[in-house]
């Protein structure tokens with residue numbers, strides 16, 4: 021009897037550890053060649069998502085910004101005009117294709133985004149040369165372990181990429197109020213000016229403010245709670261394991 025109680029308790033502890041993480045929906049509206057977007061991506065978003073708090077985000081990337089699109093029904097193609105010119109349309113398409121094609125667009129285990137995609141886009145944002153234009157697709161693919169670089173480039177140069185970018189355009193157009201600053205970050209699908217302003221200088225703080233459950237260490241005002249909690253969990257697990265071992 022005791023043996024089963026111990027097993028049940030052990031299962032409960034392990035289940036709690038493995039339970040679904042609280043994931044805050046975060047949507048980023050940005051442009052591939054926009055200096056403020058590059059700054060936000062490389063200095064706020066990407067560094068924050070290298071920390072423990074990364075498990076608490078459900079990230080949606082929308083590289084479109086102040087572009088516009090018209091459909092040429094005769095040719096059956098989309099025509100885009102991008103904020104920073106045709107090179108930006110191409111760079112946005114590369115990102116749209118990466119988001120869709122890397123590991124089938126699936127998030128990495130226990131995360132609300134794909135780690136390879138995020139690393140690849142961060143590298144492109146960080147290393148792009150505006151004039152003369154150079155998008156280091158090969159270097160970034162190698163550095164970020166992207167194994168379908170050719171598929172992504174092919175997608176960006178064909179209707180596949182145009183269709184994906186047009187979908188991002190549709191998602192941008194329905195934002196309410198209308199996009200007025202690039203980049204714009206929303207939390208839980210809701211635009212708040214204060215959140216967006218603060219995110220440009222301390223994205224992690226805003227993300228932390230939305231997390232209600234089991235905050236990551238970097239979200240604690242003092243780190244002690246997390247240390248105590250994990251110490252207690254470890255203690256309980258170890259003693260249960262010890263008792264189970266004795267019973268069998």
Ligand SMILES: *[C@@H]1O[C@H](CO)[C@@H](O)[C@H](O)[C@H]1NC(C)=O
Pocket residue numbers: 092093094095
């Ligand atoms: C639509 O595409 C056709 C065929 O490529 C072209 O001749 C025409 O000028 C395009 N129309 C517009 C409005 O761009």
Ligand SMILES: *[C@@H]1O[C@H](CO)[C@@H](O)[C@H](O)[C@H]1NC(C)=O
Pocket residue numbers: 110173174176177
């Ligand atoms: C795709 O298009 C870009 C920009 O128009 C061009 O520089 C590049 O060579 C093309 N890549 C492929 C694989 O066709």
